[in-house]
Amino acid sequence: MALYIGVMSGTSLDGLDIALIEQNPAINLIGTHYIPMPDDLRTELLSLCASGPDEIARSALAQQHWVTLAAKGIHALLEQHALKPQDIRAIGSHGQTIRHEPARGFTVQIGNPALLTELTSITVVSDFRSRDVAAGGQGAPLVPAFHEALFGERAGNRAVLNVGGFSNLSLIETDKPVAGFDCGPGNVLLDAWIHNQRGEHFDRDGQWAAGGQVEPALLNALLSDPFFLTKGPKSTGREVFNLGWLQHHLARLPAFQAENVQATLLELTALTIVESLQSAQTDTETLLVCGGGAHNATLMKRLAALLPSTQVSSTATYGVDPDWVEAMAFAWLAHCCLEGIAANRPSVTGARGLRVLGAIYPA
Ligand SMILES: Nc1ncnc2c1ncn2[C@@H]1O[C@H](COP(=O)(O)OP(=O)(O)OP(=O)(O)O)[C@@H](O)[C@H]1O
Ligand SMILES: [Mg+2]
Numbered sequence: 390m391a392l393y394i395g396v397m398s399g400t401s402l403d404g405l406d407i408a409l410i411e412q413n414p415a416i417n418l419i420g421t422h423y424i425p426m427p428d429d430l431r432t433e434l435l436s437l438c439a440s441g442p443d444e445i446a447r448s449a450l451a452q453q454h455w456v457t458l459a460a461k462g463i464h465a466l467l468e469q470h471a472l473k474p475q476d477i478r479a480i481g482s483h484g485q486t487i488r489h490e491p492a493r494g495f496t497v498q499i500g501n502p503a504l505l506t507e508l509t510s511i512t513v514v515s516d517f518r519s520r521d522v523a524a525g526g527q528g529a530p531l532v533p534a535f536h537e538a539l540f541g542e543r544a545g546n547r548a549v550l551n552v553g554g555f556s557n558l559s560l561i562e563t564d565k566p567v568a569g570f571d572c573g574p575g576n577v578l579l580d581a582w583i584h585n586q587r588g589e590h591f592d593r594d595g596q597w598a599a600g601g602q603v604e605p606a607l608l609n610a611l612l613s614d615p616f617f618l619t620k621g622p623k624s625t626g627r628e629v630f631n632l633g634w635l636q637h638h639l640a641r642l643p644a645f646q647a648e649n650v651q652a653t654l655l656e657l658t659a660l661t662i663v664e665s666l667q668s669a670q671t672d673t674e675t676l677l678v679c680g681g682g683a684h685n686a687t688l689m690k691r692l693a694a695l696l697p698s699t700q701v702s703s704t705a706t707y708g709v710d711p712d713w714v715e716a717m718a719f720a721w722l723a724h725c726c727l728e729g730i731a732a733n734r735p736s737v738t739g740a741r742g743l744r745v746l747g748a749i750y751p752a
Pocket of ligand 2: 398401402403404405553
């Protein structure tokens with residue numbers, strides 16, 4: 390039995406998810422801690438997602454701020470469970486993605502793992518994506534192997550859908566290597582539009598979207614993006630889908646009511662997920678949803694309506710809280726790294742082969 394901690398700070402920039410897991414070898418969630426992203430850090434990280442002045446020093450300072458929060462959260466979690474640093478085998482720290490450009494051969498997650506080791510006295514594993522990109526892969530998604538480890542024992546064709554800033558699918562079928570890819574924007578555009586229009590960070594339960602009408606002309610324009618027309622392996626990020634991308638399309642069309650734009654963005658998220666699923670798997674019995682999007686009742690209802698012969702539910706149905714799946718994955722990825730277990734899936738990322746992922750900062 391070994392204990393690991395996973396730290397995930399996703400593209401939504403909503404906060405840091407910290408999960409304590411037991412690897413027994415069955416994977417169990419023991420404890421959790423959430424740190425909302427402070428507004429000043431969110432603004433700085435968002436600005437580091439595009440080129441700007443003095444990026445090297447600014448990114449170094451942003452990482453220091455981020456890592457201080459992560460370390461505080463880890464100490465709180467240890468205290469809550471009466472654990473000492475030496476009780477934890479390792480921390481798997483994803484860091485914050487500020488660039489993801491696998492086609493140009495790089496992906497960048499910042500999070501100063503050396504400082505995290507110093508502040509916690511626990512071995513840190515980080516930089517999980519670069520090795521897969523170096524091997525010709527997308528470096529994302531990395532969670533399908535974990536989704537398979539968690540939900541692989543069940544019968545029938547299953548898919549696991551994570552709706553974070555972006556959405557990604559894992560396709561699990563008996564006697565077949567797990568498949569998966571990014572579907573497109575998950576919450577990122579919904580968050581960006583409501584923030585732009587109403588100053589809120591997200592559309593709770595999709596209520597604002599539910600009060601609007603889908604605008605077909607806008608939906609078709611958005612769906613014409615080449616990303617949706619390409620088959621996997623594929624991954625995406627804020628380089629492609631951001632507020633500017635939406636505004637570029639809006640500028641070419643007559644003006645729409647703001648809530649109709651939100652309704653159209655929700656439909657875009659739902660449709661691109663369903664089309665991606667149907668292009669890669671037939672007879673999906675169960676679609677298990679995790680990530681913040683699992684709380685968006687309007688989105689969940691729309692997914693269920695578009696998939697009448699599939700059971701659509703949150704991963705909670707299978708006993709795993711949807712808010713912690715990604716952080717648990719990075720705890721598990723730290724375990725894989727220390728054990729020398731390859732955790733990328735060439736069938737998912739397109740890498741030349743299996744690779745052990747991550748860089749180790751020993752305590
Ligand atoms: N009750 C809710 N109703 C609607 N949307 C919600 C709700 N709760 C969370 N969300 C959405 O979920 C987002 C956060 O999801 P999550 O933390 O899974 O994404 P992430 O940080 O981008 O993670 P990752 O990159 O690992 O997928 C929020 O920004 C918000 O858009
Ligand atoms: Mg998050």
